[in-house]
């Protein structure tokens with residue numbers, strides 16, 4: 001099986017040549033970056049058309065990243081949920097998440113473009129660790145920008161990145177979190193664009209990033225589609241995923257876009273609840289605007305100033321979302337809903353107890369949302385539905401949060 | 415006054431124009447207005463009013479800190495328009511420098527209408543390239559506003575020509591690859607970029623910004639550009655108090671009146 005899942009279909013025609021899905025996407029960037037984005041778009045197109053590049057990427061995913069990841073039928077969980085649940089086990093990839101696919105693809109592309117240096121932004125450190133991993137593997141210099149608040153919250157991941165040879169730069173501007181780390185990475189890129197590739201961590205940003213990242217992660221859905229056909233003899237009734245910037249979700253959805261009967265559900269972080277305003281649900285709780293280079297949905301106030309997001313899950317704690325999801329939301333092809341911290345943590349516990357799998361809290365949002373839509377699906381179909389749930393990552397990184405949430409830590413450990 | 419009138423006046427005096435950037439609302443809306451009036455009095459030909467924004471990717475630390483402080487003090491888009499109105503009344507043309515989302519949120523045509531009504535002359539749009547600017551191009555025509563896009567040393571000749579063709583008022587040449595902020599030296603790439611802009615055949619004035627911090631640098635840039643754009647250095651000066659701001663502006667104004675001859679074309 002091809003792990004990278006290249007190949008075109010009708011959905012693969014989007015975005016258009018200027019990076020737009022309808023009115024979403026595009027390039028809202030300083031002119032100084034346009035030449036670099038053009039160079040990247042050309043390199044991406046050429047790489048995708050090059051059998052040699054695709055074969056090398058496939059081999060890296062197979063031999064190094066442990067892909068294709070299994071599609072695992074979770075029998076006890078299925079009982080509890082009332083659906084046939086197939087878990088797409090991205091948590092079993094090297095570095096423990098779907099993100100390894102994106103970083104390997106981009107690092108390979110950077111090398112092909114002759115850029116010896118990569119920079120990355122990171123929130124909790126997951127993408128930073130993945131980027132540092134790919135940089136070590138492909139012998140590239142790596143600088144990771146991380147909000148100063150996050151470097152303190154995630155000291156262990158800072159150590160991991162440094163262990164892998166990366167330089168971690170704490171960002172002390174703005175809200176000192178992920179969005180400010182992206183701003184700082186963009187500033188670095190404007191300044192050092194000759195020798196540097198910006199290894200963006202999700203399917204967002206200016207063209208060609210959303211399409212390029214999608215192409216590197218779409219193997220998730222390509223594999224799951226084939227695995228589901230083999231295991232069940234049919235396509236799933238639904239595919240679900242959590243949505244932060246949107247990479248694991250677009251990776252899971254993309255191969256199914258033309259399969260009209262397959263419903264696609266994206267679950268955003270509802271934080272403390274939509275009514276509280278403390279959430280990270282840009283599609284369900286935001287408005288259309290421009291942030292980090294693309295027109296999309298984002299959390300903003302009446303003046304168009306970005307509003308800070310809130311989620312128990314660092315990977316979903318981002319006030320915007322990739323433009324392809326904005327398009328799928330606006331056209332209704334995918335259904336997006338918000339899942340609260342509490343719902344996600346309940347699903348996190350359920351998966352741990354029924355299957356012996358401690359997943360990332362991000363991924364627990366996908367499971368919690370799935371549990372909410374299963375009764376609707378069952379009613380609409382008149383039978384027990386089959387659902388592919390994208391388990392985007394493993395939960396080792398989240399044990400302090402979970403331990404605190406469930407009161408599992410001794411006083412002195414908290 | 416229009417941007418063109420200000421450039422014509424400078425040209426008639428045989429000198430480059432001095433363009434001064436300050437953010438609205440810094441340190442407060444009222445003090446920001448005072449500061450902008452002070453730079454006009456001290457010799458600035460044109461004022462760029464910065465609209466403070468939460469995610470200023472083109473700005474270096476000095477302007478970031480100032481705009482963040484302005485937002486923290488409660489500066490809103492309405493205060494920016496109020497600032498434009500108060501400064502335009504002081505007799506220099508005023509353009510607004512803004513990231514795109516606040517304009518889009520306000521409504522592109524509504525923003526253009528209200529900016530024109532406040533006496534504003536146009537917009538500088540650091541993260542809006544002409545490729546994405548359809549709505550703004552139309553609104554600028556409707557409300558007779560100047561539109562100042564940025565060009566960069568990395569822009570291809572084809573892009574330079576296309577961008578310059580959509581500019582009105584002047585062309586903003588970013589002299590260095592990088593963010594705003596005072597540097598020790600102005601860029602060697604700047605004269606070449608100005609030459610390339612002029613080679614498109616445009617008659618628009620070309621302003622050079624990013625990196626000018628003192629009289630000597632202003633004199634250097636005035637040797638080859640139609641306008642010297644100064645931001646971070648003025649914001650720094652304002653942080654030290656109104657007296658320092660006036661002093662620096664007067665220095666810069668003296669600099670543009672004593673231009674150094676253009677550097678050799680080879681660099």
Ligand SMILES: Cc1ncc(COP(=O)(O)O)c(C=O)c1O
Nearest residue numbers: 244245246247248315362392393
């Ligand atoms: C395990 C995991 N899942 C999901 C996400 C959310 O990102 P995206 O929406 O791009 O998949 C992250 C981000 O850090 C993550 O680490």
